[in-house]
Amino acid sequence: MLSGAALINKRFSRFLLDMAVFGTGTAFAVEVVFDIEFSQMACGKYWVQENEEPALKSKIICERVAKVMVNSNESKKRRKNLASRRKFIAATALAGVGAHVTSAAKRVNAVTRTGQGKRYGMVIDLRRCVGCHACTVACKSEFNVPLGVWRAWVKVKERGTYPETERSFLPKLCNNCRNAPCVKACPTGASHYDKDEVVQINDKKCIGCKLCVAACPYKQRFINPDKNRADKCSLCMHRVRKGLVPSCVNTCVGRARIFGDFNDPDSEVSMLVKANRFTVLKPELGTRPQVYYIGGDVGE
Amino acid sequence: MPTYDIFHVKALHWFIPLYFFFGGLAAGSFLFSFWAGYINEKLKPLAKTAAITAPISLAIGLGFLVLDLGQPFRFWRIMMTFQVTSVASWGTWILNLFFAVSVLYAFLWFNDKSENAKKLGYVGLPLAVFAGMYTGVLLTQLSGNALWDSALLPWIFLLGGLLSAMAVAVLIAAITGRKADVPFYGLKNALCLLVVLELLMVVTELVVLYNGDAEAVSVANLLLAGEFAGWFVGLQIVVGLTLPLILIASAKRTPPVGLHAAVSILLLAGILAVRFIVVMAGQVEL
Numbered sequence: 282m283l284s285g286a287a288l289i290n291k292r293f294s295r296f297l298l299d300m301a302v303f304g305t306g307t308a309f310a311v312e313v314v315f316d317i318e319f320s321q322m323a324c325g326k327y328w329v330q331e332n333e334e335p336a337l338k339s340k341i342i343c344e345r346v347a348k349v350m351v352n353s354n355e356s357k358k359r360r361k362n363l364a365s366r367r368k369f370i371a372a373t374a375l376a377g378v379g380a381h382v383t384s385a386a387k388r389v390n391a392v393t394r395t396g397q398g399k400r401y402g403m404v405i406d407l408r409r410c411v412g413c414h415a416c417t418v419a420c421k422s423e424f425n426v427p428l429g430v431w432r433a434w435v436k437v438k439e440r441g442t443y444p445e446t447e448r449s450f451l452p453k454l455c456n457n458c459r460n461a462p463c464v465k466a467c468p469t470g471a472s473h474y475d476k477d478e479v480v481q482i483n484d485k486k487c488i489g490c491k492l493c494v495a496a497c498p499y500k501q502r503f504i505n506p507d508k509n510r511a512d513k514c515s516l517c518m519h520r521v522r523k524g525l526v527p528s529c530v531n532t533c534v535g536r537a538r539i540f541g542d543f544n545d546p547d548s549e550v551s552m553l554v555k556a557n558r559f560t561v562l563k564p565e566l567g568t569r570p571q572v573y574y575i576g577g578d579v580g581e
Numbered sequence: 582m583p584t585y586d587i588f589h590v591k592a593l594h595w596f597i598p599l600y601f602f603f604g605g606l607a608a609g610s611f612l613f614s615f616w617a618g619y620i621n622e623k624l625k626p627l628a629k630t631a632a633i634t635a636p637i638s639l640a641i642g643l644g645f646l647v648l649d650l651g652q653p654f655r656f657w658r659i660m661m662t663f664q665v666t667s668v669a670s671w672g673t674w675i676l677n678l679f680f681a682v683s684v685l686y687a688f689l690w691f692n693d694k695s696e697n698a699k700k701l702g703y704v705g706l707p708l709a710v711f712a713g714m715y716t717g718v719l720l721t722q723l724s725g726n727a728l729w730d731s732a733l734l735p736w737i738f739l740l741g742g743l744l745s746a747m748a749v750a751v752l753i754a755a756i757t758g759r760k761a762d763v764p765f766y767g768l769k770n771a772l773c774l775l776v777v778l779e780l781l782m783v784v785t786e787l788v789v790l791y792n793g794d795a796e797a798v799s800v801a802n803l804l805l806a807g808e809f810a811g812w813f814v815g816l817q818i819v820v821g822l823t824l825p826l827i828l829i830a831s832a833k834r835t836p837p838v839g840l841h842a843a844v845s846i847l848l849l850a851g852i853l854a855v856r857f858i859v860v861m862a863g864q865v866e867l
Binding site for chain 1: 582583584585586587588589590592593649650651652655656657658659661662664666667668669670673719722723724725864
């Protein structure tokens with residue numbers, strides 16, 4: 282009787298284990314195929330879509346899955362004639378792998394830019410910045426940036442000894458590099474160039490690996506402690522697309538921050554860089570940043 | 582000249598050097614297992630242990646990597662695309678291939694079908710070399726200080742991986758009570774050579790840094806005299822590499838099991854220290 286009880290327990294526990302593995306595997310497969318996340322849905326913290334068309338993408342994925350299943354149905358009929366079970370399994374496995382690899386290859390981001398579209402950036406007039414930090418506050422307010430992390434801020438440097446002292450201010454934001462190291466380093470394609478060729482983070486794809494945070498030489502990226510994903514200044518594209526200027530530019534008291542499209546020869550920013558000597562941060566790294574500082578100490 | 586800036590949190594935490602260690606151990610185990618199994622047949626008893634160590638330690642390392650993610654449940658998204666410019670993306674795909682190959686290889690060795698495993702071993706050799714070296718290349722892609730800009734880092738990591746693989750093989754053999762007929766189960770010369778090479782690479786790195794620009798000199802000072810001095814000189818160089826070298830080279834007769842185990846543990850500590858120091862010291866803002 283004892284051995285019988287042990288046998289039932291062992292079979293039942295094996296059954297439970299099988300169900301657990303099968304259930305986890307199915308849930309995982311559903312997550313991958315339909316591009317959803319149960320953990321995120323359960324927490325109520327669903328991702329913020331940015332410039333993505335998820336309906337279209339999941340439609341494409343469903344069509345591809347249907348194709349693979351249809352093929353396996355046809356080969357089932359042929360299998361009766363072939364009487365070769367191993368060939369069938371190998372064919373469907375290969376089809377599955379091939380579908381995965383081709384779909385993965387199709388989701389590669391474009392890492393080069395055509396240069397024909399817009400070239401958004403900023404000119405910052407260092408003679409006008411008084412270090413009021415209104416831009417810092419406006420940016421925090423616009424995006425509800427959590428405590429301890431910053432999307433845009435002003436760096437302050439003090440020089441000299443009394444009485445020849447001086448303070449200089451360096452407003453900083455994402456430089457929207459043409460050759461962005463963060464885009465190059467991102468393994469999931471979350472860091473990408475959006476349709477206005479501005480470096481953005483796809484909130485859905487970011488896994489929080491922190492490689493882009495480590496890759497940015499200007500320390501402009503951070504891990505958002507609420508979302509546990511990478512975050513950075515987005516150049517307020519949600520405002521710019523409506524015809525406004527970024528929040529920090531809007532609030533700057535001294536009109537030190539000027540935003541515009543450098544590919545537009547009539548924009549204020551284009552005129553300013555033509556008329557003034559400018560510097561950029563760390564040009565020797567070859568990132569080609571699009572934030573130009575005029576009126577600073579060029580020879581420092 | 583005081584500067585007031587926001588506080589920048591270091592991007593890479595301690596999970597990353599742990600992954601580097603276990604990933605290097607896996608790559609080195611595969612390479613060592615192939616060498617011990619088919620090239621230097623005197624070491625064949627160690628090859629099986631090393632073959633099984635490779636996928637296990639790779640799984641542990643990848644586990645640490647997933648735990649490090651801000652969104653660990655989203656780790657599968659890294660397999661949904663291939664970003665050609667990202668070293669991490671290359672590493673993900675090739676490491677998955679390497680994992681599959683090493684699991685199959687370990688399975689064959691575990692069932693004592695080592696003849697069939699030789700062809701698979703040839704396939705796995707370039708994958709293992711890639712797995713051992715790509716982490717060094719990954720650091721070059723990130724913007725750390727001059728320590729990460731080194732072309733020697735991939736080789737330091739690969740050699741360290743090989744060294745840790747041999748140390749683990751010796752440790753496991755010593756713990757499971759296998760009798761050693763020759764000092765260090767025949768690995769005495771190989772271990773000495775690898776430790777000497779590793780030391781030479783570290784010395785070369787320091788010399789190059791000292792002759793570089795101001796930032797490179799600051800990094801070298803940081804390692805030798807700054808906050809990392811104790812870890813670098815104490816743990817990595819003296820305890821982790823030089824002391825084992827002396828102990829191994831001076832072993833004339835077969836040393837006791839305890840010495841085998843102690844030397845292995847010292848070597849492993851030294852290699853782990855290399856990873857930690859490279860990752861942490863490279864992020865110090867100079």
